[in-house]
Amino acid sequence: MKELQKILIAYDGSTFGDAALDDLPRAGLPRRVEALVVSVADVLMPPPESAEKERIDSTFPFHVPHGVKVARERDAQKQDEARSLALEAGRRLRSYFPEWEVRDEALTGTPALEIMRKADEWKADLIVVGSQGRSALGRLILGSVSQKVVNEAKCSVRVARGQDKESDSPVCVVIGVDGSREAETAVRAVARRRWTEGSEAHVVAADSRVSPTTLAATVSTATETITENNEAEFTKMLAGVKAAAEMLHDAGLKVSTMVKEGEAQRVLLEATESLKADCLFVGSRGLSSWLERWRFGSVAAGVAPRAACSIEVVREREQGAAT
Numbered sequence: 001m002k003e004l005q006k007i008l009i010a011y012d013g014s015t016f017g018d019a020a021l022d023d024l025p026r027a028g029l030p031r032r033v034e035a036l037v038v039s040v041a042d043v044l045m046p047p048p049e050s051a052e053k054e055r056i057d058s059t060f061p062f063h064v065p066h067g068v069k070v071a072r073e074r075d076a077q078k079q080d081e082a083r084s085l086a087l088e089a090g091r092r093l094r095s096y097f098p099e100w101e102v103r104d105e106a107l108t109g110t111p112a113l114e115i116m117r118k119a120d121e122w123k124a125d126l127i128v129v130g131s132q133g134r135s136a137l138g139r140l141i142l143g144s145v146s147q148k149v150v151n152e153a154k155c156s157v158r159v160a161r162g163q164d165k166e167s168d169s170p171v172c173v174v175i176g177v178d179g180s181r182e183a184e185t186a187v188r189a190v191a192r193r194r195w196t197e198g199s200e201a202h203v204v205a206a207d208s209r210v211s212p213t214t215l216a217a218t219v220s221t222a223t224e225t226i227t228e229n230n231e232a233e234f235t236k237m238l239a240g241v242k243a244a245a246e247m248l249h250d251a252g253l254k255v256s257t258m259v260k261e262g263e264a265q266r267v268l269l270e271a272t273e274s275l276k277a278d279c280l281f282v283g284s285r286g287l288s289s290w291l292e293r294w295r296f297g298s299v300a301a302g303v304a305p306r307a308a309c310s311i312e313v314v315r316e317r318e319q320g321a322a323t
Contacts, residue, residue, distance in 0.1 A: 003030060003192055004029065004030055004033060004125045004126055004192075005033065005034060005125055006033070006034045006035075006036070006122060006123060006124045006125050006126075007029070007033055007034070007035045007036070007124065007125065007126045007127075007128060008035075008036045008038060008115070008118060008119045008122060008124040008126070008127050008128070009021070009024075009035060009036070009037045009038070009089065009093065009127075009128040010038055010039075010040070010111070010115045010127065010128065010129045010130075010145075010149075011037055011038070011039050011085055011086065011089035011130075012039060012040070012085065012111070012130070013039070013081070013085045014130060014132065016130035016131050016132045016161075017089075017130045018162070019130060019131075019160065019161055019162030020128055020129065020130040020131075020160035020161075020162065021089060021092055021093065021096070021160075021162075022162040023160040023161065023162040023163070023310055024093070024096060024097075024128065024160065025096050025097075025167035026163075026165065026167055026169075026171050026196075026278055026279075027158065027160075027193070027279070027310070027312075028171065028190075028193025028194050028195045028199075029097070029193065029194070030193075030194060031097075031099050031194070032099055032100065032101075033097070033100045033101070034100075034101045034103075035093060035097070035100050035101065035102045035103070036102075036103050036104070036105060036118070036122060036124070037086050037089045037090045037093060037102065037103070037104040037105070038086060038104070038105050038106070038107050038114075038115065038118055039081075039082040039083070039085040039086040039089070039104075039106055039107070040082060040106075040107045040108070040109065040110075040111040040114045040115065041075070041078040041079040041081070041082040041106060041107070041108045041109075042078065042109070042110065042111055043074075043075035043078050043079065043108055043109075079106060079108060082106040082107070082108075083106040085106075086104035086105055086106050087104050089104065090102050090103065090104035096167075105118075111145045112144070112145045112148040112149050112152075115127060115129070115145070115149055116149060116152060116153050116154075119153060119154070119155060120154060123317065124155050125155055125156065125317065126155060126156045126157070126158060126312075127149055127153055127155060127156070127157045127158070128157075128158045128160055129145065129146040129149055129157065129158070129159055129160070130146065130159075130160060130161075131146055131159050131160070131161050131305075132146070146159050146304070146305075147301070147304060147305055150300065150301060150304045150313050151298070151301050153315075154315075154317055155315065155317045156189070156312060156313060156314045156315055157312070157313045158310060158311070158312040158313075159304050159307075159310060159311050159312075159313075160310045161307075161308070161309055161310045162310075163278060163309070165278070168196055169196065170195075170196055170197065170198035170199045170200065171195055171196060171199040171200070171278045171279070172199070172200045172202070172275055172276060172277045172278050173190055173195075173199065173200065173201050173202065173253075173277065173278065173279050173280075173281060174201075174202045174204055174268065174271050174272050174275060174277045174279070174280045174281070175187055175190055175201060175202070175203050175204065175244060175248075175280075175281045175282075176204055176205070176206075176264070176268050176280065176281070176282040176283070176299070177203050177204065177205050177237070177240045177241050177244045178205060178206070178233075178236075178237050178240060178264070179233070179236035179237045179238075179239055179240030179241075180236075180240070180283060180285070181283075182283025182284050182285045182314075182315070183240055183244075183282075183283045184240065184243070184244070184283075185283055185314050185315065185316060186281045186282055186283045186312075186314040187203075187243075187244040187247055187248065187281075188247070189281060189312070189314045190248060190251075190253075190281050191247050191248055191250070191251040191253075192251075195251075195252070195253060198254070199253055199254070200253065200254045200255075200256070201248040201253040201254070201255050201256075202255075202256050202257075202258060202271065202275055202277070203241050203244045203245050203248065203255065203256070203257045203258070204257075204258045204259075204260070204267065204268060204271045205237050205238075205240070205241050205257075205258070205259045205260075205267075206259075206260060206261075206262055206263065206264040206266075206267035206268070207234060207237070207259055207260065207261045207262070208261075208262060208263050208264055208267075237259070238259070241257050241259065242257075244257075245257050258271060264299045265299050265302040265303050265306075268280060268282070268299070268303055268307075269303055269306055269307060272307055272308060272309050273308060277309045278309055278310065279309055279310040279311065279312060280303065280307050280309060280310070280311045280312070281311075281312045281314060282299065282300045282303065282311070282312075282313055282314070283300070283313075283314055283315070284298075284300055284313055284314065284315035285298060285300070300313045
């Protein structure tokens with residue numbers, strides 16, 4: 001996995017967007033990065049007045065309904081606001097990271113789709129979003145934009161929740177591990193970061209072996225098959241925990257490991273709360289047994305809206321993204 005080079009930060013002017021910016025100095029990010037701050041004006045973009053006039057015979061009087069005029073004025077205000085928000089967020093980011101190359105840009109359209117489109121076009125390595133944001137009417141949406149970006153983006157996504165801590169204080173990171181390739185990618189992402197001295201990495205795994213009792217009543221071979229799969233998954237998970245601890249220790253972090261019985265989402269969330277973690281790192285898939293994955297879906301999508309700390313869903317950029 002390559003080191004972060006391009007980070008796209010989505011900013012909407014909300015308190016959650018401010019918290020996301022304030023969280024970044026404690027994210028272990030490289031000294032030199034290309035950063036793009038975007039703000040999205042959530043408008044429908046009706047055709048400009050000049051384009052409409054071209055389609056109408058000039059011998060007839062042209063009339064724009066009052067409602068259309070009002071909508072255009074409102075959309076223009078939103079676009080101006082988006083430009084101002086992106087500019088201000090870019091200034092703040094430069095003050096946090098003087099060595100970064102920072103640009104700002106206002107986008108127009110549906111926020112989640114525009115954020116992902118721009119990330120694909122620009123080939124971002126990481127998207128940063130706040131945990132919540134503002135709707136077109138100014139109301140708070142419970143993670144609708146961030147959740148969609150977490151689920152559908154082709155690169156890593158950080159859902160940032162700022163905490164009232166000094167930027168140079170040690171960081172507490174929890175990494176979910178299950179022996180999968182995706183979990184290993186998350187571990188490597190943590191190991192490559194620049195953490196302040198004394199920072200801690202807690203490797204957490206969930207022992208969520210499936211009970212064969214119900215299936216065994218109807219399928220004679222179910223007990224044996226499930227038991228074999230449980231043991232294979234558990235052995236693989238323990239190997240992943242050991243390898244992760246060694247990698248993070250070599251990266252200079254204080255490392256601890258925890259294997260706890262229970263469903264993966266619950267184990268990870270409880271660990272972040274008990275450890276007062278600053279961030280939870282997980283792979284884009286995995287973190288559950290073979291049957292639990294089928295039953296409960298993506299653990300990453302499940303913990304993202306519930307974690308009290310920042311969460312980073314790590315994935316290698318998919319091949320074939322737009323250029």
